[in-house]
Amino acid sequence: MTKTQSKITRDSALLALIQKLTETPGPSGQESLIRAAVLEEIKDHADEIRTDALGSLIARVGSKQDGGMRVMISAHIDEIGLMVTHVDANGFARFIAIGGVSPLTCIGGRVLFMNGARGVIGCERLEPNAMPTLDKLFIDTGALSKADCPVSVGDVCGFERPFLDLGAHLVAKSMDDRVAAAIAIQALRALKKTPHEVYFVFSVQEEVGLRGATTAAYGVNPDIGLAVDVTRTGDTPRGIKMEVALDKGPAIKVRDSSFIADPRVVNWMASSAEAAGIPYQLEVLEAGGTDGRAIQLAHAGVPAGCLSIPCRYIHSPSEMVSYTDVENAVRLLVRLLSEEIRLEYSPESAF
């Protein structure tokens, strides 16, 4: 045991769930395996489960009581990945990004294809000090020739990197957004009594433009909705200027570049956290979007917000979150869904 590990008690079932979800491959458009993995975790705990036309898994818990609402909670199950565009005469596979993939985090990376093939990412010879671009990179599957290459145009792979438990902090390739899926699963299971009809949406194709949440929100037609997603932090050496840091609690989004959270939703979340003594941070994210936007713009408009999990190194194969932030996010989400929702513009205590 390291020094940091000894300070906190951790739920091994939650750790195992995060490991299972982050190690399951599922780039946008290829969510069958991760959908099956999530279904396995929730099937005995939901009142109703369906999959929509684009593949989002939608699970209902509870039904609308007096003072209750139809609530949508959206955690996306897709992750960034790569798609093969060409296999050259020597069997090297060129590719295009699925979602926001940086060439800097590709080189030397290992990938796992949905058909089971594996490969490593190499780079053409670059001029000294030149920045690589994706079109200079290729996947080497170890093929001896084009005919020997186990993948072809259209094949999809995700990054391959095992889950790493560092004690206070957890690291994995797709914390974005499997850590939120784990939080939603934990909340779904823990939600014993609710006045609301809660739809837990495990959405697809978020990384390519919030597409799954767009159609899911239309189908669910909620009265209010929250995305659960990771957010960036400003707590690394010479990093971006941002207030959010690891270990200071889950973040309540005020805005990102895709939407402005409904101020009433922000107040509701913040006052609920304060009443329960759950630490939280307010988040302003300069660049990034979440399913919150898709929910907000559904039908004639929906009050929407986002529960964010602070995360370092987003969209790299080693995304890092804080264990206590995860646990506090579960607590806050369960509390938010257990009580009557009051939407007010002027909170007494929140700020």
Place this chain on the structure above:
Amino acid sequence: MSPNQKRTPNSRQRIGKRQTDLLASLCNALSVSGDEQEVREIVLREVKPICQSVKVDALGNVLATRIGSGADRVRVMIAAHMDEVGFMLTQDEGDGLYGFSIVGGIDERQLVGKPVIVGREHIPGVIGAKAIHLTTPDERKTALKVEQLRIDLGPGGAGLANVGDRAGFATRYTEIGPSIRAKALDNRLGVVNLIELLRSAPENIDLLAAFTVQEEVGLRGARTAAYHFNPQIGIAVDSTPANDLPAYDEDDENTRYNTRLDHGPAIYLMDGATIADRRLAEWLMTSAEAEGIPYQIRQPNPGGTDAGAIHKTRAGVPSISVSVPQRYCHTAAGLIRKSDWENTLRLLGAALSRLDSKILTPLEA
């Protein structure tokens, strides 16, 4: 395999004079995004006699329905956009000179010296350029910006056109052996294909045909058309670039061709707007293989089709795109192979005949 297959031998469909005449009139028409009247009139004339219902929606889409007679019919929306990239006059500078802006995506380096037609009357003009006699070597190094260019209708041309009028390249449809050269093949090919599919629609489907507007400025028409039809499956039929010219350096393999002429219809797996539904991709490829129709997978690349709007409609619509490969897309003159066009039509016809709603069922976890 559907019992309807013998009734509609769509895979044997050929491109004949009726189809090429129709494509010629569609390509020669001017139909820049937002003013699609000329193509709309041709489409209405063609589809009214063969459809149960035809309407023009609020944005100008032609929505034509041909209902099948089978018991378990699939509601398939097929979209082909009627609009083309082009220009809009923005300033009347007098004496037949007009400032203009680009509508949709055109590389401004291609504009200089091109003959154009302006407005519903197809008034001939030219995007003028300074003669080489008068340019300096330095001037010739830099491409002119659209702000520096004018559409010239000739001295005395004042009053012939108005600010807001659309303009397009003046290229006339021409057949060159096995190839066709024309403007606006993107997407009059889709339009003529969709008209042909309506003519021969199999009975196992309800064919919901959307001849859409404003695709080139952001898939706008398809959005409202898909909302109206609320289909079970969406297909965009379009044309996509073929960048298949030989690489100059013989050691350098062309790895970024997008599609290739003579390799058959291009089936999409992913573009900038849509990740194709894999069940539909499987259905198209299986149909092609069963009928002996060549096809190619379009390289996953940016770009988008009407499928990008359709699949996000309402609670979601599994969608895919199929395109005819075209060299020099979005320029004054595109070039296609008739064989690719014919095989695209054959593939779509054959696949629709084989369509069964069961292909949509296995999407459970």
